[in-house]
Amino acid sequence: MSAPAPPGPAVVDLLGLVALGELLAFERMAADARLAPDLRRRAALGEMAAAEIGNYRRLAGRLTALGVLPDDAMAPYVAPLQAYHDSTEPRDWAEAVTKAYVGDAITDDFLREIAVALTEPDRQLVLDVLHESRYAEFAAAEIRAAIELDPRVAGRLSMWARRLVGEALSQAGRVAAADRGALTALIAQGDQVDVQALFRRLTAAHTERMAAAGLNN
Structure with missing residues (x-):
């Protein structure tokens, strides 16, 4: 019985992208925790950061098991992902949790698909x-x-959320270019993923999420 074929380059590229996302999310959440208004909230965001680095270790371990250096798999995506975080640095606690809520959720929806x-x-x-x-x-x-504390905050955070989405889409284009089309091929593999339907679902989920938090899409 022959051994199963190793994962293709698109899978390695995806794991590298996700691993880097987890690593940068850890750094961002650990830094943003300092914006928390009290120790309870600071600890909560710290726990979220700890989960991110745990996820990174699992992904890095899988890449290593595949014979790929995690650094090599992540390298093509450093510039666009770092640019996203650099251009969306929160100014206060409300912006920090909005970034975690909006940005991370869109990424999760995409990866789930x-x-x-x-x-x-x-x-x-x-x-x-x-x-x-x-x-x-x-x-x-x-x-x-x-x-609830200041209803005027809703407008500011809604604009901030729209900026987050815009920056994410902009950097997604750079990611697609950086990976030389491998992820695009994976997304459209066979008939498993209808790309247009995918983006409709992502948009609908984002709109519902915004409303649930009291924000305007």
Whole structure:
């Protein structure tokens, strides 16, 4: 019985992209925790950061098992992902939790859709590193609390959320160019993913998420 074929370059590229995203998210959340208004909230964001670095280790371990250096798999995506975080640095706690709520959720929705094109164990690994719902619930509750305290905050955070999405889409174009088309091929693999339907679902989920937090799309 022949051994199964190793994952193709698109899978390695995707794991590298997700691993870098987790690493940068850890750095960002650990830094943003200093914006928290009290120690309880600071600890909550710190726990979220700890989960991110744990996810990074799992992804890096899988890449290593495939015979790929994690640094090499992540390298093509450093510039666009770092540019996204540099251009969307929050000014206060409300912007920090909005970034965690909006930016991370869009990424999770995308990865959940793309995971269907993967085989095991990589499919389950990608699904496993998605953010837990309790983190989104925490961020949404913080946004609603900020709006209740000062209703004018809703407009500012809604604009901030739209900027986050715009920057994410802009850098996504750079990611597609950086990966030389491998991820695009994975997204459109076979008939498993209808790209137009995919983006409609992502948009609908984002709109629903914004409303749930008291923000305008």
